[in-house]
Amino acid sequence: MIQPIDYRYIDREKSWLAFNARVLQEAADKNVPLLDRLRFLGIFSNNLDEFFRVRFAAIRRLSHSGISGEKLLGGISSQQLVKDITEIVIQQQSESLRILSNIENELENENIFIINETEISREQENFIKDFFIQKVSPALVTIILNDLAEFPVLKDTSGYLAIKLVMTKPKAITKIVVKDTVLKIKKPKKDVRYAVIEIPKTINRFVVLPSSNNKQYIILLDDVIRYNLSSIFNIFDYESISAHMIKITRDAQLDIDSDLSKSLMEKISSSVKDRRIGEPVRFVYDQSIEKDTLKFFLNKMGIDSTDSIIPGGRYHNRRDYMDFPNLGRYDLLYQSNVPLPVDGLSLEGSMLEKIAEKDYLVNAPYQSFSYLIKFLREAALDPKVVSIKITLYRLAKNSQIISSLINAAKNGKKVTVQIELQARFDEASNISYAEQMQTEGIELIFGIKGLKVHSKICVIERLEEGKVKRYGLISTGNFNESTAKVYTDVTLFTSHSKILKDVAKIFDFFDINYRIHRYKHLIVSPHYTRTRFEKLIDREIENALAGKEAYISLKMNSLSDYGMIDKLYDASRAGVKIRLIIRGICSLIPGIPGMSDNIEAISIVDNYLEHSRVYIFGNEGDPEVYISSADFMTRNLDGRVEVTCPIYDKNIKQELIDTFNIGWKGNVKVRLHSEKLDNLYKMRKDDRVFRAQLETYNYYRDKLEVISSEELTPGTVIEPKE
Numbered sequence: 001m002i003q004p005i006d007y008r009y010i011d012r013e014k015s016w017l018a019f020n021a022r023v024l025q026e027a028a029d030k031n032v033p034l035l036d037r038l039r040f041l042g043i044f045s046n047n048l049d050e051f052f053r054v055r056f057a058a059i060r061r062l063s064h065s066g067i068s069g070e071k072l073l074g075g076i077s078s079q080q081l082v083k084d085i086t087e088i089v090i091q092q093q094s095e096s097l098r099i100l101s102n103i104e105n106e107l108e109n110e111n112i113f114i115i116n117e118t119e120i121s122r123e124q125e126n127f128i129k130d131f132f133i134q135k136v137s138p139a140l141v142t143i144i145l146n147d148l149a150e151f152p153v154l155k156d157t158s159g160y161l162a163i164k165l166v167m168t169k170p171k172a173i174t175k176i177v178v179k180d181t182v183l184k185i186k187k188p189k190k191d192v193r194y195a196v197i198e199i200p201k202t203i204n205r206f207v208v209l210p211s212s213n214n215k216q217y218i219i220l221l222d223d224v225i226r227y228n229l230s231s232i233f234n235i236f237d238y239e240s241i242s243a244h245m246i247k248i249t250r251d252a253q254l255d256i257d258s259d260l261s262k263s264l265m266e267k268i269s270s271s272v273k274d275r276r277i278g279e280p281v282r283f284v285y286d287q288s289i290e291k292d293t294l295k296f297f298l299n300k301m302g303i304d305s306t307d308s309i310i311p312g313g314r315y316h317n318r319r320d321y322m323d324f325p326n327l328g329r330y331d332l333l334y335q336s337n338v339p340l341p342v343d344g345l346s347l348e349g350s351m352l353e354k355i356a357e358k359d360y361l362v363n364a365p366y367q368s369f370s371y372l373i374k375f376l377r378e379a380a381l382d383p384k385v386v387s388i389k390i391t392l393y394r395l396a397k398n399s400q401i402i403s404s405l406i407n408a409a410k411n412g413k414k415v416t417v418q419i420e421l422q423a424r425f426d427e428a429s430n431i432s433y434a435e436q437m438q439t440e441g442i443e444l445i446f447g448i449k450g451l452k453v454h455s456k457i458c459v460i461e462r463l464e465e466g467k468v469k470r471y472g473l474i475s476t477g478n479f480n481e482s483t484a485k486v487y488t489d490v491t492l493f494t495s496h497s498k499i500l501k502d503v504a505k506i507f508d509f510f511d512i513n514y515r516i517h518r519y520k521h522l523i524v525s526p527h528y529t530r531t532r533f534e535k536l537i538d539r540e541i542e543n544a545l546a547g548k549e550a551y552i553s554l555k556m557n558s559l560s561d562y563g564m565i566d567k568l569y570d571a572s573r574a575g576v577k578i579r580l581i582i583r584g585i586c587s588l589i590p591g592i593p594g595m596s597d598n599i600e601a602i603s604i605v606d607n608y609l610e611h612s613r614v615y616i617f618g619n620e621g622d623p624e625v626y627i628s629s630a631d632f633m634t635r636n637l638d639g640r641v642e643v644t645c646p647i648y649d650k651n652i653k654q655e656l657i658d659t660f661n662i663g664w665k666g667n668v669k670v671r672l673h674s675e676k677l678d679n680l681y682k683m684r685k686d687d688r689v690f691r692a693q694l695e696t697y698n699y700y701r702d703k704l705e706v707i708s709s710e711e712l713t714p715g716t717v718i719e720p721k722e
Contacts, residue, residue, distance in 0.1 A: 666692030
């Protein structure tokens with residue numbers, strides 16, 4: 001008997017909130033260095049902002065439309081889900097404030113003090129006043145609100161101070177009331193004015209004050225402004241002034257117009273600008289704010305009880321803690337392991353010559369991302385290279401990838417770039433890069449209507465002995481040197497002619513997308529990924545039913561597609577042993593008798609963000625291994641262009657199996673996925689601590705044959721020469 005839909009799946013949004021709770025656990029963990037705990041608080045806050053701008057906004061739209069959406073949402077109505085999410089977030093926000101308070105107390109034990117405007121010394125007072133005059137005041141945007149015909153649009157990426165001024169002068173002439181011949185003076189209602197100050201994003205939120213007696217002091221920019229309120233409002237005659245922080249989150253869904261006279265770039269650019277006036281979906285406020293001030297802002301902004309109204313602490317936009325200054329206290333940070341070289345692959349010689357001989361895998365950040373930059377730079381200069389084709393999704397702020405591609409174009413190479421203009425929150429950056437590349441003569445492809453291009457592929461064509469030979473790379477993550485420092489991703493470098501012929505077909509599909517290609521080696525969404533993975537799972541089911549060895553090991557970011565979950569349940573019932581390493585959303589419920597008792601699922605949240613997708617199928621003892629840009633989410637399977645690549649090199653195949661097993665063996669930073677969403681840690685079978693990310697680094701360190709392990713102890717600087 002098939003159970004009701006809500007018994008078979010965990011709600012996607014609640015599962016995501018459980019993931020963010022795991023991030024918050026890292027902030028609370030006393031074994032995590034203090035400054036890194038602040039960084040995790042910042043990540044928690046940033047994650048929550050994006051969640052409300054996208055997922056919560058979509059559910060709110062559904063709720064306001066009057067549609068229940070129970071089938072779409074796995075058995076819960078959109079109206080109830082909005083309430084549940086708000087309740088969970090209020091609890092998490094309260095927990096985050098408690099954790100922040102504990103961290104600040106522990107920082108004081110390290111002689112680091114975060115002070116507010118009431119705690120400054122005379123020496124600090126002079127510094128703060130001068131800093132405000134020189135740096136802050138010129139950057140402030142202050143708006144008096146009472147007399148405005150229209151309330152200003154508050155940006156959802158900024159924090160604001162809500163200001164209340166109680167004026168000294170009466171608003172009206174005093175009235176005299178006569179009653180029983182006794183004269184009484186009725187006091188006039190005092191004039192109250194409201195204002196809002198935008199906290200500048202151009203100035204670091206954390207102002208480092210001069211140290212004293214071996215003590216280090218930091219004051220938040222918010223409190224620098226609070227301390228100087230009298231200077232800001234000195235033209236007003238007031239008797240009291242107060243400032244409380246507020247923050248708004250807006251619906252970030254892009255509404256693309258259908259004007260055929262506009263280019264896609266124009267439409268996206270216009271829609272990104274419209275995002276600033278999107279509907280409010282969350283309002284966070286300092287819970288010590290006066291009731292009349294809160295009421296004034298809620299009314300003026302059109303926020304009511306159907307929106308998510310979250311009482312918080314004195315400070316919001318805690319995502320800024322990701323950039324908390326290190327103060328030179330590296331003892332309060334995770335020790336940095338320098339990215340390792342790849343055995344046999346040099347940054348000094350020709351990479352193309354090496355790749356012509358065999359495939360190579362780079363696992364960043366354990367190994368150097370510089371190999372990817374070197375690959376493109378070499379192609380840009382090589383006289384035999386005639387063309388470069390690449391997909392781009394998210395790019396670094398000052399992208400070396402873009403520089404390399406422009407360099408190639410200047411050297412006469414034909415460069416074709418498929419750049420995804422609808423990469424969430426990177427639209428403006430990608431539009432800017434697109435315009436820059438267009439100016440340099442690079443041919444741009446802006447994707448396919450209705451499909452985001454999320455694949456990470458590149459192919460280079462080189463003339464060798466009168467024939468075209470292809471070299472390329474396929475990755476699980478973005479070609480982004482900034483995120484490569486903290487996101488774990490694997491990139492395959494190959495000259496496998498048949499794989500790269502398939503890659504070339506994908507670029508043909510971008511160009512002429514009414515023609516659906518067949519691929520002999522790659523698995524490509526939206527046409528083949530779902531059915532191909534279903535067949536791979538079915539084969540394991542057949543093997544299990546025949547009494548043969550059958551197992552599936554999957555590592556991904558999220559698992560939420562009901563069809564794939566049902567297929568994994570079928571495999572579990574057949575006796576297939578299934579191991580899942582899923583960092584984020586897991587709508588599958590493991591360990592349920594008769595449904596998923598052969599499925600185990602864990603999440604690793606540690607110093608690096610687990611991002612690589614690796615899929616392993618037992619295949620009767622001859623495992624098939626794939627790397628992919630796709631998670632098992634409906635959008636990745638059916639609504640995007642994704643690429644999954646088989647691994648044919650036996651050594652690389654074993655390497656990916658080994659690193660999966662290392663992750664599975666981890667017994668710290670590992671939580672169990674469960675129906676209760678309680679984020680219980682994996683129990684240790686003995687006293688030995690096995691931290692998967694550190695052991696993965698050690699695995700690659702030990703594989704190097706030319707450098708002894710003693711020379712590569714963590715923290716040792718070994719820079720591959722460029």
